[in-house]
Amino acid sequence: MRLANLTPHAVRVVTPGGDVVIPPSGAVARVEQRCDYFTEIDVNGVPVTVVSCSYSDVKADNLPLADGYIVSSIVASAIEGGAKVPPELQTRPVFVPDTGPESAVRDESGRIVGVRRFRIVKNASMRQYALMQRVK
Numbered sequence: 001m002r003l004a005n006l007t008p009h010a011v012r013v014v015t016p017g018g019d020v021v022i023p024p025s026g027a028v029a030r031v032e033q034r035c036d037y038f039t040e041i042d043v044n045g046v047p048v049t050v051v052s053c054s055y056s057d058v059k060a061d062n063l064p065l066a067d068g069y070i071v072s073s074i075v076a077s078a079i080e081g082g083a084k085v086p087p088e089l090q091t092r093p094v095f096v097p098d099t100g101p102e103s104a105v106r107d108e109s110g111r112i113v114g115v116r117r118f119r120i121v122k123n124a125s126m127r128q129y130a131l132m133q134r135v136k
Helices: 073-080 087-091 124-135
Strands: 003-005 011-015 018-022 033-043 046-055 068-070 094-097 104-106 112-115 118-120
Touching (some): 046 073
Parallel strands (some): 003 068
């Protein structure tokens, strides 16, 4: 599967069959975050502000032709929250690197240097992709 990485960073996937690095495609999918004051809480005697945030529609120009796309977790959240997305992200599978504890590969300092798997983003193409996989 040809994947276009719509993040500004290379994505390294570590598998028993070997590692694969997907470089940035040059096109970056972005969202703007809007936060509004919600409340203030007391944490050990220190006032801490709490905000409620939402994301704008997904913006991505000059998307390369690909079988699927890799996006950041913030872009994935916006897509799953119903943001408007470019047509390519509606009709092809969209993935996000799974940085959860079962998937993240860390260096000796604890920094994430790779993942073992992707998470599929729940969008319009997810059902289509699942049906394609059953046909194989």
